[in-house]
Amino acid sequence: MRDSNREWVFAQRPDGEPDMDSFELRAGDVPEPHHGELLVRVRYLSVDPYMRGRMRDAESYAEPWDVGDVMAGAVVGEVVESESDAYEAGDLVTGNGTWADYSVLDADSVAPVDPSVADLPAYLGVLGMPGRTAYFGLLEVGEPKPGDTVVVSGAAGAVGSVVGQIATLNGCRVVGFAGTDEKVEWLTEDLGFDAAINYKQVDDYRAALDDAASDGVDVYFDNVGGPITDAVFTRLNLDARVAVCGQIAHYNDEGVPTGPRKLPQLISVRAKVQGLLVGDYASRFEEASERLGEWVAAGEITHRESVVDGLENAPDAFLGLFAGDNIGKQVVAVSADGL
Ligand code: NDP
Structure with missing residues (x-):
């Protein structure tokens, strides 16, 4: 009507x-x-x-x-x-x-x-803006190589769940942070993540990373910021890449948060930290949609x-x-x- x-x-x-x-x-x-x-x-x-x-x-x-x-x-x-x-x-x-x-x-x-x-x-x-963000953010900014350990925060969300699966398709070891046991189970049982951490049940994120990513972190895809990111910064490997996609842990802050400054962690490992905006890749959206559509149709991305x-x-x-x-x-x- x-x-x-x-x-x-x-x-x-x-x-x-x-x-x-x-x-x-x-x-x-x-x-x-x-x-x-x-x-x-x-x-x-x-x-x-x-x-x-x-x-x-x-x-x-x-x-x-x-x-x-x-x-x-x-x-x-x-x-x-x-x-x-x-x-x-x-x-x-x-x-x-x-x-x-x-x-x-x-x-x-x-x-x-x-x-x-x-x-x-x-x-x-997956076939819209979040999927394209995962595609370009991981492949262009994260530059994953086979054998890399990729850590994703907000891993069970729209962007994060696709990031982890593209990383797996690229031969990486993938670890996710998510906020419930049901999410952790979905990531590891259905999406092929190698490990996932329920950050709401863990006090020491660094110790959890030592278990789940014992070889350190080569690529960090950051959707959330906050204490998860602080912990990941302490476990970055030489030449690590950090793709800063989102900072949802700070979106409701009314001022710029201060606190432990993590930039010194980047020096000795020469890590590269880069923000990304999906709109910058507009001229290549068709490529991403086609590729993501193929992966979905083939059942390679859930x-x-x-x-x-x-x-x-x-x-x-x-x-x-x-x-x-x-x-x-x-x-x-x-x-x-x-x-
Ligand atoms: P999601 O589907 O991931 O939904 C948000 C998730 O964030 C929630 O499900 C929740 O999961 C998690 N979350 C909420 N608060 C916190 C917190 N304080 N600490 C840790 N995790 C938290 O959203 P999207 O996939 O759409 O977006 C993910 C991120 O990517 C967002 O930050 C968004 O702004 C950004 N983004 C950036 C783009 C760009 O071009 N740069 C484009 C698209 C998205 P949990 O249960 O795990 O806490």
């Missing part, structure tokens, strides 16, 4: 950890697509840690939201009205939309979705999505990222069965 639309609006900047006060669900009319645009019925929407950065009134790589803006993010959906020659009603597409029942997407920036390759939520995870049902629960799904509620990619089912 295309008679009304609900959308989540950014209602208040959070101070520290966000809560429901930052979100307001509004009802309104279904938007009209203009020339070059598609009206899409959202099937699934993505919630991502980077959205916390957009809630802050500070310059960053992702533009800050103004209070009153509709929450934006990646969606998978079905075209219901097309003002573009490239797509017609009924096509499934993925692109940047909004937390809404109906969203208007720019036809030039969407990609077609093929449900025979993978279920729709996978297009927000993926999983945590699905929260209902647009009304989108903020809960987002807040759950900071509590570690998700295994694999967190998505929200808005109209999962279609029209």
Whole structure:
């Protein structure tokens, strides 16, 4: 039924950890697509840690939201009205939309979705931005070599779970940090990680690393920062590479955290630490999508999505990222069965 639309609006900047006060669900009319645009019925929407950065009134790589803006993010959906020659009603597409029942997407920036390759939520995870982040971040910044030990933090999340599997495909020994025993079991039993550490059950991360990565760390793919990263820095091997992808442990901090300074650890091992932004690889996204699609189709990469049902629960799904509620990619089912 295309008679009304609900959308989540950014209602208040959070101070520290966000809560429901930052979100307001509004009802309104279904938007009209203009020339070059598609009206899409959202099937699934993505919630991502980077959205916390957009809630802050500070310059960053992702533009800050103004209070009153509709929450934006990646969606998978079905075209219901097309003002573009490239797509017609009924096509499934993925692109940047909004937390809404109906969203208007720019036809030039969407990609077609093929449900025979993978279920729709996978297009927000392994076959979407997180998968591409894992692909370029590990291969271009981490530069893994066969026999290397690769350590991944946030290992059971959307990016981390793919990083570990690509590292395994490249002949590396892979160790993950994750926050529950269920996640540890998924990593080691299903995804082929050689070892995984439940950091919420361990007091001494360095001792845990000595057990799990006894030859030291050649590549560290960092999704979280904080004390896990402090510990990994003390176990880096000669010429180690550190890919700084995310720092979710700090996203709710209101100031720059200080504390033990770990840079001296990098000197004697001549480690290279590099930040990465997936958008820098935009000209090569097709290559990554093709390769990841092949790995998924061949069963060489396993993926999983945590699905929260209902647009009304989108903020809960987002807040759950900071509590570690998700295994694999967190998505929200808005109209999962279609029209
Ligand atoms: P995830 O699916 O990994 O979800 C976040 C996970 O982070 C949670 O499940 C939780 O798992 C873990 N976590 C939350 N708080 C902490 C904490 N204080 N310490 C340790 N772990 C914590 O998210 P994504 O895969 O989408 O993103 C992973 C990281 O990569 C994020 O930091 C994100 O911002 C970044 N990113 C960067 C990109 C870039 O271009 N640079 C692009 C995409 C993502 P657990 O149970 O293990 O604690």
